Amino acid sequence: MSSQPARELNQGEQAPTPLEVLQQVFGYSSFRGPQEAIVRHVVAGGSGLVLMPTGGGKSLCYQVPALCRPGVAVVVSPLIALMQDQVQALLQQGVRAAALHSGLSSEESAAAWRQLNAGLLDLLYVSPERLLNGDLLDRLAGLPGPEPIALFAIDEAHCVSQWGHDFRPEYIQLGVLAERFPTVPRLALTATADSRTRTEIVNRLALQQGQVFVASFDRPNIRYLLRHKDDARGQLLRFLEDHRGTSGIVYARSRSRVDRFAAELRAAGLNALAYHAGLEARERSGVLERFRRDSAVVVVATIAFGMGIDKPDVRFVAHVDLPKSLEAYYQETGRAGRDGLPAVAWMVHGPGDLPQLRRFIDNSEASAAQRQIEHAKLDALIGFSEAPGCRRQMLLQHFGEQLLEPCGNCDRCLEPQTLVDVSVPAQKLLSAAWRTGQRFGAAHLVDVLLGANTERIRQLGHDQLSVYGIGHDLDRGQWRTLVRQLCSLGYLQPVPEGRGGLCWGGEELVKPLLRGETRLELPLPPPAQQRLQAASRSSRSTEPGAGSRAADVDQSLLLSLKAWRREQAREQAVPPYVVFHDRTLEELAARRPRSQAELAGISGIGAAKLERYGDGLLAILRADDRAAASS
Numbered sequence: 001m002s003s004q005p006a007r008e009l010n011q012g013e014q015a016p017t018p019l020e021v022l023q024q025v026f027g028y029s030s031f032r033g034p035q036e037a038i039v040r041h042v043v044a045g046g047s048g049l050v051l052m053p054t055g056g057g058k059s060l061c062y063q064v065p066a067l068c069r070p071g072v073a074v075v076v077s078p079l080i081a082l083m084q085d086q087v088q089a090l091l092q093q094g095v096r097a098a099a100l101h102s103g104l105s106s107e108e109s110a111a112a113w114r115q116l117n118a119g120l121l122d123l124l125y126v127s128p129e130r131l132l133n134g135d136l137l138d139r140l141a142g143l144p145g146p147e148p149i150a151l152f153a154i155d156e157a158h159c160v161s162q163w164g165h166d167f168r169p170e171y172i173q174l175g176v177l178a179e180r181f182p183t184v185p186r187l188a189l190t191a192t193a194d195s196r197t198r199t200e201i202v203n204r205l206a207l208q209q210g211q212v213f214v215a216s217f218d219r220p221n222i223r224y225l226l227r228h229k230d231d232a233r234g235q236l237l238r239f240l241e242d243h244r245g246t247s248g249i250v251y252a253r254s255r256s257r258v259d260r261f262a263a264e265l266r267a268a269g270l271n272a273l274a275y276h277a278g279l280e281a282r283e284r285s286g287v288l289e290r291f292r293r294d295s296a297v298v299v300v301a302t303i304a305f306g307m308g309i310d311k312p313d314v315r316f317v318a319h320v321d322l323p324k325s326l327e328a329y330y331q332e333t334g335r336a337g338r339d340g341l342p343a344v345a346w347m348v349h350g351p352g353d354l355p356q357l358r359r360f361i362d363n364s365e366a367s368a369a370q371r372q373i374e375h376a377k378l379d380a381l382i383g384f385s386e387a388p389g390c391r392r393q394m395l396l397q398h399f400g401e402q403l404l405e406p407c408g409n410c411d412r413c414l415e416p417q418t419l420v421d422v423s424v425p426a427q428k429l430l431s432a433a434w435r436t437g438q439r440f441g442a443a444h445l446v447d448v449l450l451g452a453n454t455e456r457i458r459q460l461g462h463d464q465l466s467v468y469g470i471g472h473d474l475d476r477g478q479w480r481t482l483v484r485q486l487c488s489l490g491y492l493q494p495v496p497e498g499r500g501g502l503c504w505g506g507e508e509l510v511k512p513l514l515r516g517e518t519r520l521e522l523p524l525p526p527p528a529q530q531r532l533q534a535a536s537r538s539s540r541s542t543e544p545g546a547g548s549r550a551a552d553v554d555q556s557l558l559l560s561l562k563a564w565r566r567e568q569a570r571e572q573a574v575p576p577y578v579v580f581h582d583r584t585l586e587e588l589a590a591r592r593p594r595s596q597a598e599l600a601g602i603s604g605i606g607a608a609k610l611e612r613y614g615d616g617l618l619a620i621l622r623a624d625d626r627a628a629a630s631s
Helices: 016-026 033-045 060-068 079-093 106-117 128-132 137-141 169-180 195-204 232-245 255-267 281-293 326-333 355-364 368-386 391-398 423-435 442-451 455-460 474-488 507-514 530-540 553-570 580-593 607-630
Strands: 048-051 072-074 096-102 123-126 149-154 186-190 211-214 222-228 245-251 274-275 296-302 314-319 345-347 419-421 493-494 502-504 522-523
Touching: 016 033, 016 060, 016 222, 016 607, 033 060, 033 211, 048 195, 060 072, 060 186, 060 245, 072 128, 079 096, 079 123, 079 281, 079 607, 096 106, 096 419, 106 355, 123 128, 128 137, 128 169, 137 169, 149 169, 169 195, 169 211, 186 195, 186 281, 222 391, 222 474, 232 245, 232 255, 232 314, 232 345, 255 274, 255 296, 274 281, 314 326, 326 368, 355 368, 368 391, 368 474, 423 442, 423 474, 423 493, 423 502, 442 455, 442 474, 474 493
Parallel strands: 048 186, 048 211, 072 123, 072 149, 096 123, 149 186, 222 345, 245 296, 245 314, 274 296, 314 345
Antiparallel strands: 419 522, 493 502
């Protein structure tokens, strides 16, 4: 099969099959999960919605059909960086791809138009704004040939939904594609969509006659580790000690916190860069480029560092503040371990995160209905963070998927906690909320229970209450944990229109507990002194290490292959992972192929890459064999 598939077949010539394209162009021996069913559906002219986790192979679901059907595939993508990565990777594989976006020079833009008009493109990437504004739709409709457009692919399709965690109004207009091009297959793709988001995507993009494909949302290579926030800076530094020399992302909620954490990480000797919307565009672009090209850069960012991340070798994603929803958490943590190798999603969280998150929602310009949606999403995230059971089971349940057995790869599974009878402390906490007027936040309630001698407590007269100082059976950290747990279980809830205040939940839940008719057992952290002693031990004992990787990978050869890849990437001005993913290099270092034919059997080496890089790879492998023989 040619590395540049012809768009019009000669008489008697057959179009390549999906499996031929997968093997010869992309270098993979077989499809994964529902990929093959999706590809065959689209090749046959069908439309649909694809829900597949980050790193699960969504791109192949439209890239393979694009090379099997006549015409150009138009891919709607939200960010320039994402388009650039996809186009560079496809060009490496011998696929004719281009993008139209504001970051191109006039010469580059003109070249893309010439290729499009001449029928010399297999895939064209555009932003929704570029597609809908101007005359691009008219020019696509006027392309020559009986079937000039192979398909439309709408990536990050959750952006079309107000229930989606990253709603973008311009996506709503993409429903026009069904009207303008009714016979062209349309494929919407996303990694994060609950049932309401899925319904809205289908309705807004007119996919009612299409098919919905749902892959497992599970990412078993990601280890989920959540910690109660005591000292975010110190906890993060201890976590990163085991991740020096690897790429990762640290998310913080504000620009000032991003700048501060980045400076503190640099002071600790880490190659850390800040990224947020307050930086100049050129500076943000420089940070993103360094992250894409270097293998040991840590980016500290707000959510502005978002969907454009296509880097496969991110080994960790850390949150020093709660994200805004469980969908956002899943999307952000999904940027780790896209290559399928072990990665960590680490987060510290505490009650101090909640008031500001709720203020963001309440003070936003969104409609009352949209604010209600955002509060519901935040409540689901709080429930996840305080759940006593397996993190992965609860995360997957949120997306409508059941994991029958605990995963064994999250903090709840790796560090099982003993359930404690907290009925009496819970009664004390609920009584404190009631007697202080059901309008104060967690910090004040805990101060009252611990008998804090503060001016505010004296001014309010709360030192005269019967609940003042009755809470010395727990320390401050344990009380904070209990507050969060009672909120997640519905015993306490935010005061409507309040500033972090708490009131009782439903009386049908609270009253039986106060009367002693129900018993409440929950996990509590050990006292503060024990937590401090265990902090460094737990940060090390629960990280996935080298033992998780293939034991037969020759590490010395792997270093040589990575050095060669780095030089190839530098010469071509592309990120190293565009040349080859780490997983391909690890397979090379384990299997040590001796010929072009054996190289072709390595995952990720298609025909174009074999022709371009085969001799160089074999030279490195033979040199390593000679070095091993002479040692």
